[in-house]
Amino acid sequence: GRNIPLALPAAIAVVLGLYLVLGHSLLSYFGPARLAAETTPMVVPVADMSGGVGVGVVLIAAAATGLGALSALNSGCARIGAAMAAEGELPAPFGRKRSLLRGRPEIPWVGVVAGAAVVMALVVAFPLSTLLGVAAFTGLLYAGGTAVIAFTLHKRRWYTPRVLNVVGIAGTLLLALSLPLLDISLGLMAVVAGAVVRLTFRRGRGDARGGTSA
16 A cells, blocks of 8 residues: 555656656757657667667567557456446446456456457558547546546645646646647547447446336
8 A cells, every 4th residue: 555655656757757868868869840840750860870770679669668558558448348338338248258368367358359459440540640649639638537536535645735636637638739630629529429338328228227127
């Protein structure tokens, strides 16, 4: 119980430090205008300084990082889907679990497979830049909603004042609205579609319960 309150600020500080160092290095190398127009800002400096030798390492590291993050995100979404299926807010198959390896915990494999299929279909159908923008917009909405909920909490530690929640809400809104209009529109459409699906299954569950009680 004591490790998590210490680990979270430490992790945020380390990541923020890495972002600051990387951002300052790239700005110093390219300059603001050229960096904004550069499509591969990590590859170009490595190629220039190593004669192209380290480009493969950068690409492999980027691919591994992206796949790792996507795998963790897909697994988390599948577990949320399984919990929603248990509550009747998604079709029952999303709650099915099985262990892929003997002795390992069971995972909601239907949700994992469905999530992977959706991601592959989206990558084929849309440009990556658009997908990243939509993902950023919906992620920022989620973060903003979390900050709003955190604002309502009464029990707080001294280092978590409400002003941090206000700053978080303002920051997420500012970043979300700074994205291209197409990304914002598609992100809102995705949120509305998800809300329609959830409300549809909740209504169906309510009708089924009403019929059973009758």
